[in-house]
Amino acid sequence: MRRILYLTQAEVLHIVRDRILLAQVLIVPVVQLLILSNAATFEIHNTPIHIVDLDRTIVSRGLVSHLAANGHFRIVEATPSADRGDQGMSRGNVSMVVVIPRHFEASLVRTGVGQVQLSVNAEKGSAAGIVQSYAAQVLNQYANELASGRRPLYRQFSGDSTRWGPPQAGPLEVRVRPRYNETQNYKHYMVPGILVGLMTIIGTLLSAQNIAREKELGTLEQLNVTPITRGQFIIAKLLPFWVLGLVELSLGLVVGVLVFGIPVRGSVPLLYGVAAIYLTVALGIGLWISSLVETQQQAMFVTFFIVIIYLLMSGLFTPIDSMAPWVRNVTQGNPVRHFVTISRAILMKGAGPAEIAQPFLILAVSSLVILAVAVRQYRKSAS
């Protein structure tokens, strides 16, 4: 026990003495959290649209003003020909072209169906789906307003206000309730995830680089000839980084709550408990990397590649559900995925131990496995 404490003390001294490193480790993640959480958004507002109104009637103009007033769209140009809209789309400064065909109003009055062409720039996949559904909403809403006769201009024009009957609800009243993220705030979704990402990067990188450095400097040999055992050595090495990781989490949580107003619906001690286990996995991976490589530089690059793969396949940026089925199975072995899931479940959904039991179990098992492998891999004898 004393040996562990001495070695830990040495590690802590190393970290504290290296002010720049300490600053990098503590400040850079917070800055990144502050800046990058704003970047990671699919939110769509002020979509630039181009209007081609070939009808030029009161009804078509009403539709245009509805699109303009909706808040999701920004009309950048309105021309009577579709060519300029297509050009704008190719250049990339128009995301949707709305074409209201000739006789739109007449057809709406005569047959009850009016057609509108929407060309959406689908270059950005899912955003296109959202833009389309916003547009469809506006069209529906406008049609309903026309039906309920709340547009006096139209009544006046068509001359027959009772044609579509008095204002009334349909046969079905549908209420829609978004759970857990009622304001649909993308940051509430990203911050708990990015937090995990930062903890992973820092934890893995630091522990991988630390032992590689001792190897380079030759001080690892000195440690090897001391009576310390492998298990003790690893505990002493990892303890300071483990604490640092938890400090990181606390800093991130404070920033998340104070700056981004993320909800904390579940139990914070539970989150820390899982984080404590998770950090042993992240640090263990770093340790394992460091036992494979010879220099700090190699350690950095191997860590870089492994962490990039872990992050991109963790569901942090794109949903796990959307991945190809075989990839989804592969990600079961990704500890980052499970902690991202847990962090979001606890913070946003208020999940308790029962709901996170399965990913937690996987984390606990990976922790045991990775530490066992790392201890085995680390040889006290110089090869």
Add this chain to the structure above:
Amino acid sequence: MTSLRGLIHKEWLHIRRDRRTAAVLVALPVVQVLLFGYAIRTDVDDVRLAVVDPAPDPATIALRNRFASAGVFRNVAVVQRTEELEPLFGSGAAQQAIVFYPGFAQDLGQCVPAKLLIITDATEPNTASLLQSYAQAVVDGYVRSLPTSHARPAAAPRIVPQVRMRFNPTRESSNLFVPGLIAFVLTIISSLMTAISLTREKETGTMEALLVSPLRPWEIIVGKVTPYLAIGFVSVVAVLIEALLVFHVPLRGSVVLLLFEGGLYILVSLAFGILISARTSSQRLAMMGTLLATMLPNVLLSGFIFPVESMPWALQVIAYAIPGRWFVTIARGIMLKGVGLEYLWPQTLFLASIAAVLLTASVGSFNERLE
């Protein structure tokens, strides 16, 4: 000039002698694109649906069948009470729930509107909006299929959108992300390459020898970059072939232009790597800083996953300085839209000027070291 050729020849020998590294440099991007191409997607085509139906009747069954046959919904649970949804949502077993109330079929025939509640797990707002619109479409279809009655006047006007998805009609995720992935993976590989080439000289102490040689700083830079530019170019070609054959990403524009832009982008990334390695005094701090500074920003600010237009303006300004952002736009433009330089010249100009600035700066930093 002969001395420059000599330096290039020397680098080339290094690469040839260490075939394993060279193979890794070419193979790594191919493997990563393959892996991420299947992983980074945002299609929603399998929705885990829970149904709360306390008193099933013909109408609720009919609507439930419509959901089941819509193709995207997979029914994971049918429960009696709303409270039973809680654990399903909490553990993520269900993403969406439709809640019926007793007497659904009766109400539907009467003047009172029948009630239906659609609950969506909105933790990820984008998916949630898509799920909501899917469910809404199913319900709309159901309402339209109901017989006309006083509760549903037949002549209600409808505005029907005819939607045309330009450039990516099926909204296939790989069309969208693979061109972006190419940019992302190439950045990683280039920084790796230059770091290897420059730090090796430093570690073995031969950098000093280079500096006292008659080679001018720009000659050292050119000599260092050229062989790796060639390797980078090989991986661009490999990754493009993979995108076309494995992911069936269309290539509507000019191949020559795309390869040229790819080469330009590699040059930018190499120059960036050289600048960093040239200025490094303490490897540990510099690498830690660079990795921290590039790993997440590269994913987040290049627009490869998240659209740049959605970001706050301050970040959009920062994104101007991220070369990946320009290459992502160019690659998508050429591959998906089939446009040429007439539309892409601003992006190309940006890339070229970033390359010029970085190369000049790295030449400058070599000068400083000489003093």
